[in-house]
Amino acid sequence: MPETQPPIDVSRLPLAEIEAAIAERRRPPVERWNPAHCGHSDMRIDREGRWWHAGRRIERDALVRLFASVLRREPDGSHVLVTPAEKLDIEVEFAALRVTALAIEGDGEGQRIAVQLNSGEAAVIGPETPLLMREDLPVIALRGGLEASFERPVYYELAELALANDPPGIWSAGTFFLLSAS
Structure with a gap:
């Protein structure tokens, strides 16, 4: 699935354009999705910000960005990956x-x-x-x-x-x- 929104590169834009890009950014409405909890994703984000699945590091930046787009922090401080149909726990060691x-x-x-x-x-x-x-x-x-x-x-x-x-x-x-x- 190709990315529909390229990453915002702050090194190439003046701040006014960065702010405009932030304002125009469309994100999935994860805060409105409330599906049933389905278990654990077998994923974790280590202290250095590296994403892992089933003990193997996720190397593709586009895949990390995709998962990050559906990442949500719950009121109890835990993190989940959420879609309209499912919610899976993800372990976060420090910051997501x-x-x-x-x-x-x-x-x-x-x-x-x-x-x-x-x-x-x-x-x-x-x-x-x-x-x-x-x-x-x-x-x-x-x-x-x-x-x-x-x-x-x-x-x-x-x-x-x-x-x-x-x-x-x-x-x-x-x-x-x-x-x-x-």
Whole structure:
């Protein structure tokens, strides 16, 4: 099944175009689907954001994006893959998605930071998609309670931005996000 929506590449677009692409993005309405629970998918997302099925790593990015499009976090914190017809558990070791790139425009209080996700989506860090600390690591809170952690090179880029401020943190979309555990 070919992808109908190409991934949003934050490295190639100005922030205004990234925001327009985010707004135009069509997602399956997983929050409205309530099928019967069918069991476990035999899938897991490890701490490094790698997807696995039956003990074998899923190598195809397009397949990961497809599964991510029907991923939902339940009120109890568990994760499921959901379609109109079935709901299957999926184990998530830390965060369901990964930030793979940043796009930064402006500086200081006027700075805005867009993130590219391994799901093919993008987000702008701000009040609606805040940067949080969990287990001493930054994560971005996304739609429906999903979270995205940072790939190591992107984390270092974020840390460099944060260390330029006292206390360490980043500005994005008019909000300051403290980047420390306390």
